[in-house]
Amino acid sequence: VATGGLPGYGRSIAVTNAQAAEMDVPERVDTLRHLRLGDFIAENSEFTFDLEEFLLSYKLREHLATRMQAFAHCTDSASLASPARKAIAAGLAAGEFTRIPGYRSYRDHSRLEELPTISKEDLRSYGERYLHPDFTNEMIWLKPTTGSSGAPIRIWYSAEFYFELLVLALRKVLFRARRNIPGEHRLFCISISDNHNLPDSVFVDPTGATGLSVQIVVDGSKPETLNRVFRMMRRYSPVCVSSKPSLLEVMSEMWKEQEDARSIVHPIEMISSGSALLPDLRARLSNLMTGRVINAYAMTEFGLIASECEYGGLHIDSSSVFVEVLDEHGNEAAPDEPGEFVLSGCCNMAMPLLRYRTGDLGLLSTERCTCGSQTPRIERLDGRKIQCFRLASGALFPPTCFNDMFSAFPELAEFQVTQQDRKHFNVKVEFKEDRDATPEMLGRITRFFVNAIPEDAEVEVVNTHFSRDSKFERYRSNL
Ligand SMILES: [Zn+2]
Numbered sequence: 001v002a003t004g005g006l007p008g009y010g011r012s013i014a015v016t017n018a019q020a021a022e023m024d025v026p027e028r029v030d031t032l033r034h035l036r037l038g039d040f041i042a043e044n045s046e047f048t049f050d051l052e053e054f055l056l057s058y059k060l061r062e063h064l065a066t067r068m069q070a071f072a073h074c075t076d077s078a079s080l081a082s083p084a085r086k087a088i089a090a091g092l093a094a095g096e097f098t099r100i101p102g103y104r105s106y107r108d109h110s111r112l113e114e115l116p117t118i119s120k121e122d123l124r125s126y127g128e129r130y131l132h133p134d135f136t137n138e139m140i141w142l143k144p145t146t147g148s149s150g151a152p153i154r155i156w157y158s159a160e161f162y163f164e165l166l167v168l169a170l171r172k173v174l175f176r177a178r179r180n181i182p183g184e185h186r187l188f189c190i191s192i193s194d195n196h197n198l199p200d201s202v203f204v205d206p207t208g209a210t211g212l213s214v215q216i217v218v219d220g221s222k223p224e225t226l227n228r229v230f231r232m233m234r235r236y237s238p239v240c241v242s243s244k245p246s247l248l249e250v251m252s253e254m255w256k257e258q259e260d261a262r263s264i265v266h267p268i269e270m271i272s273s274g275s276a277l278l279p280d281l282r283a284r285l286s287n288l289m290t291g292r293v294i295n296a297y298a299m300t301e302f303g304l305i306a307s308e309c310e311y312g313g314l315h316i317d318s319s320s321v322f323v324e325v326l327d328e329h330g331n332e333a334a335p336d337e338p339g340e341f342v343l344s345g346c347c348n349m350a351m352p353l354l355r356y357r358t359g360d361l362g363l364l365s366t367e368r369c370t371c372g373s374q375t376p377r378i379e380r381l382d383g384r385k386i387q388c389f390r391l392a393s394g395a396l397f398p399p400t401c402f403n404d405m406f407s408a409f410p411e412l413a414e415f416q417v418t419q420q421d422r423k424h425f426n427v428k429v430e431f432k433e434d435r436d437a438t439p440e441m442l443g444r445i446t447r448f449f450v451n452a453i454p455e456d457a458e459v460e461v462v463n464t465h466f467s468r469d470s471k472f473e474r475y476r477s478n479l
Contacts, residue, residue, distance in 0.1 A: 004181075014385035020247045024168040035186040035212050035236060037204055047202045047214060056139070057163045058206040062343075064167055065207055067347075070319045071172050071438075072401055079373045080366060085322040087346040088112055088354065097352065102129035112322070117330065117355040118340055123153045123301075127351075131156060135350040145300040146274070150414060151406045153298055158350035165303040167205055170213075170242055170271060173307040176315060177294045178371075179269050181210060187236035189213040191429060192229055192251075194400060198218040210239075220250050220398035221454045230260040237266050241293070244274030246398035249388045252284045253396055267291035273298040275386040300344045301353055306378050313369040314378040320347050323376065324355070325364050338363045338380060360384075385474055391455045399475035401452055408448055411435040414466050417449075419477040423457050425449065437463035 016318050026423050034054060041049060057064075074083050090108055097103040102122075123130065141157040157165075170189050171293060174181060181188070188210035195217065201216045215231070218225040229251070233241065243251070247268065270285050273296040273397045296307040305323070306316045316323050325339040326332060333339030341358045363380040368374050388396040405415055414430045427449055431437050449459040466472065 006258060007298065015222060037202065037212060040187075040202055040212055040214075044200075044214075047200045049202050049204075050113040054204055054206065055062045056159060057167065057203075058162060060163050061206045063160055064163060067097075067164055067319070068168055068171065068207075071168070071317065072384075074174060074317075074319045075176055075315070077372060078368075078372070079372055082322045084318055084320055084344070084346045085112060088322060088344055089275075091346070091352075093409065097341065097354065099134075100130060100132050100352070102126070102443060103354065112344060112354065113332070114322065115355050117326075117357050119357050120150055120359065122354075123356075124151060125180055127154050130351050130353065132350055138350070139352045141301050146400075146403055149300075151412065153301070156351045158348055161303070161348035161350070163206075164347060166203065167207065167210075169298070169304045170240060171210060172304060172317060173271055173294055173296050174240065174269060176307045176309050177269070177292060178310045179292060179294075183237055185237065185239045187212050187214065187232075187238040188236045189240045190229060190232055191215045191238075192226075192241065192247050193217050194247060194398070212404075218247065219401075220247055220453070221401050222251055223254050225396070226251055226254060227260075228257075230254075230258045234260040234264055237264075238268060240269040240271055242271040242273070244386075244400070245272055245277050246275070246386050246388055246400050248272055248285060249281055250396050250398060252281065252288060255288050261288075266289075269294060271296060275384040276381070278345050278385060278387065297381065297383070299343075299358065299473060301356060301358075302343055302346070305343065309371040309373065310367060311370040313371060313373075314381070315369070315373060315375045316364075316378070318375050321345050325362070326357075328445060337365070338382075366374070385473065387477070389477060390422060390473075390479060391457070393455055395455070397453065402449070402475075404452075405445075405448070409441075409445060411441070414472075415474065416466070416472075417475050419479060421479065425453070425457055425459045427461045428466070429461060430464055 009062065014314050031223045033189055037049060042048060061192050070083065089112055090110065091097055091366060094108070098106050099348045102118070139159055143155045143157055143160045144152040145155060146152065168390050188205065193215055196219065198215065198217055200215065200217055202212055204212055213349060214232070216229055220227065245390050267290040269291040270289060272293065279297040282293050294308050295314065297305045299305060302321050304317050306314045308314050322344045324332065326342050327337065327339045338361055341360045341362055343358055344354045345352065360381060361385045362377040365377045365379045369377055388398050399417060402417060406412055411431055412429060412433045416428045418426045427445065429437070429445060442463065446461045449461070450457065
């Protein structure tokens with residue numbers, strides 16, 4: 001969750017003392033209880049710290065504190081009403097959204113549930129129509145989706161939204177799960193990413209609540225790149241580790257051979273998001289650590305959507321998102337009937353998404369949970385399952401390594417990889433409407449796959465046309 005970057009992220013900026021004074025530099029953020037930034041950088045010089053970004057977040061610290069309070073309030077609330085829905089309804093009544101080209105035809109008095117839905121294809125084709133004109137001259141952050149269903153979509157974040165995800169998402173997850181953040185921790189979180197466009201980076205919580213967090217970029221197809229994670233877990237005893245299931249799977253496999261990991265005695269909470277956390281992986285992770293394994297449901301389009309309470313109820317963050325469940329005709333699904341999750345967010349004013357069809361199917365429960373909260377829970381979620389492939393040598397290979405396909409081949413509309421056996425892969429590709437599947441192109445795609453798989457493998461690439469249904473799985477195995 002905590003990944004991201006400014007356009008041009010990682011570049012350093014030089015400021016004089018006089019400029020720094022004018023920039024409202026905090027005299028002291030309370031990091032005394034935590035590891036100090038300078039000490040961390042001195043020991044880990046390959047990590048970047050973005051001062052400009054920190055100063056921007058520092059200006060928003062009161063907003064962030066208010067947002068955390070709003071979350072805490074609705075987590076404990078016994079009320080069924082959704083604060084996110086209320087905020088959106090107020091925005092509609094004030095005509096806030098009709099200034100956005102994509103929502104121009106919406107009338108001010110519309111009920112949210114009566115508005116048209118928007119699809120991933122709408123955003124892919126005319127995403128800029130959902131940008132708020134007020135943000136034309138503001139700093140906004142581009143966050144492409146990972147492309148785990150269809151080609152990536154460009155999502156733009158306002159500063160408030162970007163820093164809320166960066167600073168608060170994991171605090172919210174721990175708060176919901178009733179896991180205390182110890183006052184004396186050295187490092188709050190290690191986020192593990194395999195997006196090699198991002199740098200290894202460290203950031204400081206501008207509210208002073210959690211101290212330092214780091215993001216480590218690894219290559220899932222080269223397990224040794226995770227060694228640094230184990231080393232850091234031992235050295236800095238982080239409160240939590242956050243990643244996606246495919247990388248947690250590689251980590252759990254390496255655990256036994258890692259002396260650094262075996263010697264960790266303090267609890268580390270493991271937070272999983274990005275695709276479904278399957279029971280088998282959850283059980284394996286639980287056996288490795290004394291901390292808790294916590295599942296969260298997040299999407300680039302909305303940030304954190306839901307996370308587990310201490311009783312395993314996957315509660316919606318209704319301070320940020322409003323969730324509807326629709327049947328195949330676009331009507332509200334009957335209670336106890338599964339349907340498609342349709343989401344509206346109230347926090348990202350740069351690109352507010354109203355009634356966005358996620359393509360994820362599931363069931364919502366509004367019955368009071370054992371934890372006492374009345375916020376809706378996701379009872380069932382038929383989301384994406386992404387498991388690692390097992391190669392001939394026995395090594396694991398996370399298929400998310402192939403997410404680069406869309407940037408390497410922009411003419412691609414969709415693809416599907418099926419592992420036939422440990423050495424044979426079948427790849428189906430579909431091209432965008434105006435593009436042809438030339439033998440030359442298919443040859444290039446074949447070479448891309450052969451090079452991406454770290455062991456000898458045979459890859460067959462064929463051109464196809466996929467039927468568009470929600471059961472589509474990009475990565476499959478016949479093993
Ligand atoms: Zn609960």
